[in-house]
Amino acid sequence: MIKPVKYSLYSDGNTRSITITPVTKTIAGVKHATGVFQLSEAGSDIGDIVFDDNMHQWEYTAMGNLTHPEAEEIAGYIRNYNDGASAK
Numbered sequence: 737m738i739k740p741v742k743y744s745l746y747s748d749g750n751t752r753s754i755t756i757t758p759v760t761k762t763i764a765g766v767k768h769a770t771g772v773f774q775l776s777e778a779g780s781d782i783g784d785i786v787f788d789d790n791m792h793q794w795e796y797t798a799m800g801n802l803t804h805p806e807a808e809e810i811a812g813y814i815r816n817y818n819d820g821a822s823a824k
Contacts, residue, residue: 737817738767747806756814759784760791762797775802785811 740757759772771787775798783798785807794815797808 737770737773737814743810743813745802745806745809747803754782754810756810759773760786775810777801785814787811787815 737756737758738760738765740755743754743756745752745754755776757776759770759774760767761770762768771789771791772787773787775782776785781798782801783794783796785794787794794811796802796804796811802810
């Protein structure tokens with residue numbers, strides 16, 4: 737994932753529009769993935785999902801904004817994201 741994407745999270749009968757923004761680092765003029773993805777909802781920061789180097793293990797860095805199953809759903813979406821595909 738190289739650009740922010742919108743993700744529709746269905747929770748308790750409601751649809752939440754979550755923006756997922758990849759954090760990149762520019763080295764010698766080239767953008768590199770960091771494994772950190774900032775999450776926001778309606779312009780408010782709701783935490784980060786941080787992956788290990790292999791994109792296998794992840795951690796949600798905020799408390800109370802998302803349940804573990806919700807964060808897990810978003811982490812799975814990020815892990816399987818294809819830049820050529822449209823957001824869910």
